[in-house]
Amino acid sequence: MNEIYQRLAERLYEKNEHLTIDEATTWVELLWEDFETTRAKAGHDYQGKQVTEQIVLRWIDNYGPRLHEFVATNPKYKQMLERKRYFH
Numbered sequence: 599m600n601e602i603y604q605r606l607a608e609r610l611y612e613k614n615e616h617l618t619i620d621e622a623t624t625w626v627e628l629l630w631e632d633f634e635t636t637r638a639k640a641g642h643d644y645q646g647k648q649v650t651e652q653i654v655l656r657w658i659d660n661y662g663p664r665l666h667e668f669v670a671t672n673p674k675y676k677q678m679l680e681r682k683r684y685f686h
Contacts, residue, residue, distance in 0.1 A: 602651055603627060606658060613662035625665060629654050 607623040617625070633653050638644070661668075 599647070602647065603630070606630075606651070606654055609655065610658045610662050610665070613658060614665055616666040621666075626654060626658075629657055 603623060603626050606626040607619060610622040610625055611617060611619050614622070630650055633650055634644075658665075
């Protein structure tokens with residue numbers, strides 16, 4: 599699992615010059631968990647980590663360059679990132 603997170607974090611880090619590699623890793627973890635939790639709450643069967651990886655990769659490719667801007671409008675993510683001391 600760590601290999602997948604690392605690969606996705608490196609992809610995000612390349613797409614967004616505003617993030618450190620640690621911040622990119624945290625974003626990947628948050629996006630991964632958010633997708634799987636939302637899917638489970640919606641009653642969908644678990645499709646495996648390959649499906650989650652593809653969705654997170656798609657989000658990184660589509661939104662990665664602006665992902666750091668999302669913190670300002672989403673208190674949930676801001677709070678989680680603040681706990682990791684990335685934002686003050």
